[in-house]
Amino acid sequence: MTSPDPDKTPSPDAGRRRFLQQSFAGTAAAAAGLTIASTSHAHAREVAEAAEPEVTNDVDVLVVGGGTAGHVAAIQAGRAGAKTMIIERNSQLGGTTTTGGVAFPGLFDAWGKQVIAGIGWELVRESVEMDQGTLPNFAKVPQRHWQNQVFTNQFLYAILAEEKCAEAGVEIAYYEFPQAVKKTDGGWEVDCVGFGTRRKVRCKQLIDCTGGAEVVGMAGFPRLREDERQPGSYLFMLGEEHEPGRNQIHRLYVHGADSTNSRTATEANLTGRKSILAKVRKEGKRLMHLQPETGFRESYRIEGETVVTVNDYTSGRVFEDAISYAFYPVDLHTRSGVKPKPLKPGTVPTIPLRALVPKGSRDLLVAGRCVSSDRLANSGLRVQASCMGMGQAAGVTAALAAKSGSTPREVPLAEIHALLKEHGQIVPGKA
Numbered sequence: 096m097t098s099p100d101p102d103k104t105p106s107p108d109a110g111r112r113r114f115l116q117q118s119f120a121g122t123a124a125a126a127a128g129l130t131i132a133s134t135s136h137a138h139a140r141e142v143a144e145a146a147e148p149e150v151t152n153d154v155d156v157l158v159v160g161g162g163t164a165g166h167v168a169a170i171q172a173g174r175a176g177a178k179t180m181i182i183e184r185n186s187q188l189g190g191t192t193t194t195g196g197v198a199f200p201g202l203f204d205a206w207g208k209q210v211i212a213g214i215g216w217e218l219v220r221e222s223v224e225m226d227q228g229t230l231p232n233f234a235k236v237p238q239r240h241w242q243n244q245v246f247t248n249q250f251l252y253a254i255l256a257e258e259k260c261a262e263a264g265v266e267i268a269y270y271e272f273p274q275a276v277k278k279t280d281g282g283w284e285v286d287c288v289g290f291g292t293r294r295k296v297r298c299k300q301l302i303d304c305t306g307g308a309e310v311v312g313m314a315g316f317p318r319l320r321e322d323e324r325q326p327g328s329y330l331f332m333l334g335e336e337h338e339p340g341r342n343q344i345h346r347l348y349v350h351g352a353d354s355t356n357s358r359t360a361t362e363a364n365l366t367g368r369k370s371i372l373a374k375v376r377k378e379g380k381r382l383m384h385l386q387p388e389t390g391f392r393e394s395y396r397i398e399g400e401t402v403v404t405v406n407d408y409t410s411g412r413v414f415e416d417a418i419s420y421a422f423y424p425v426d427l428h429t430r431s432g433v434k435p436k437p438l439k440p441g442t443v444p445t446i447p448l449r450a451l452v453p454k455g456s457r458d459l460l461v462a463g464r465c466v467s468s469d470r471l472a473n474s475g476l477r478v479q480a481s482c483m484g485m486g487q488a489a490g491v492t493a494a495l496a497a498k499s500g501s502t503p504r505e506v507p508l509a510e511i512h513a514l515l516k517e518h519g520q521i522v523p524g525k526a
């Protein structure tokens with residue numbers, strides 16, 4: 096059953112007020128010589144200064160979350176000439192593809208031809224070629240859908256993504272995340288924190304690529320999630336070497352895995368690693384590889400200007416505002432595993448721009464697994480090539496909106512399609 100966002104997100108201003116109040120309380124205590132009577136004036140000054148950001152950025156496009164969709168969105172916006180910044184709470188780009196260890200992106204092809212290309216494909220292809228790996232032959236329709244997924248070296252992929260961000264002029268801020276977002280006349284003000292860093296980013300367009308639409312929730316727009324979600328998985332290698340870009344990593348389900356907040360994500364990691372330790376003890380084999388965190392299949396989805404239904408997905412509906420193709424079976428994992436439901440021959444689903452726009456929002460887009468869709472449609476839409484396609488479309492749309500001073504839904508679709516094609520993407524509809 097789908098329920099509205101149970102995470103009672105405080106209003107954007109409430110978070111900021113609390114931050115200021117806490118800082119002020121600290122300053123007042125210091126001034127009164129109460130809790131930190133013996134500390135120096137320097138300490139008191141530091142506490143007072145904690146109320147103000149140390150770093151301020153003015154950008155056209157801010158991408159929050161540098162995962163599968165996010166780094167593609169940022170590279171695209173940068174290549175389109177927008178001043179772009181990316182905020183990522185982890186230590187590298189790629190998200191579930193790299194940090195989660197699911198370096199097996201799919202599907203870029205359908206029924207004998209490529210349907211998703213662009214920046215995501217460029218990165219996958221270059222990683223494989225540099226790694227002397229093997230690319231699938233898209234002219235051949237595989238017996239099983241996963242046979243055309245691409246074994247990719249997760250380490251190379253993450254570094255190449257950084258190089259492409261640098262070439263596109265994208266500024267990267269790791270170890271940071273938004274603490275409050277505020278709508279302004281010209282876009283958004285986003286207060287971020289990291290260790291030793293407080294940053295205010297003023298941007299014209301904001302793209303939420305956090306996987307679970309965290310910024311959308313923070314901004315007060317509706318999100319949906321199921322009472323029971325698909326299990327997460329923890330990836331590792333037991334008893335054999337992990338050869339990046341050559342083999343699938345071992346994985347075990349983490350039932351109940353929940354990426355909602357740091358407490359639930361901690362719980363998922365503890366559960367996953369505990370199960371792996373039990374397996375090591377039971378099988379007496381060497382632990383050869385361990386990813387740093389759980390991969391989450393499902394959490395929040397946005398309620399967008401339109402919702403892609405499983406019927407839209409399985410019938411291959413070509414939306415009037417389609418910006419990207421998607422291709423994968425309906426793929427819902429449960430406690431008893433997964434039985435993928437392949438699409439009928441010739442069917443290629445599309446993703447409408449409106450599914451990337453939180454309902455009632457301006458200057459805000461999402462890309463990735465939080466796309467506005469019902470649960471079954473989402474189980475197919477969430478895969479990496481589709482997330483990359485959405486990321487590129489969001490990057491193009493945000494860059495065009497920032498340039499023309501409009502909001503994503505006001506950007507003419509023909510301009511979005513033209514710029515996507517210029518940057519190597521395949522666009523649904525008549526060629």
Ligand SMILES: Cc1cc2nc3c(=O)[nH]c(=O)nc-3n(C[C@H](O)[C@H](O)[C@H](O)COP(=O)(O)OP(=O)(O)OC[C@H]3O[C@@H](n4cnc5c(N)ncnc54)[C@H](O)[C@@H]3O)c2cc1C
Nearest residue numbers: 160162163164184190191201272305306328390463464479
């Ligand atoms: C176990 C597993 C197996 C899968 N198998 C496949 C497969 O074989 N092939 C396939 O194509 N797909 C597969 N998928 C699906 C696919 O990998 C994911 O759905 C997809 O990668 C999600 O992309 P995303 O960009 O939405 O999110 P992510 O790639 O998860 O990126 C989100 C990013 O945002 C960052 N972030 C989150 N919150 C914040 C915040 N508040 N501030 C700053 N940064 C933040 C995260 O650190 C992360 O880097 C699998 C998924 C899982 C979990």
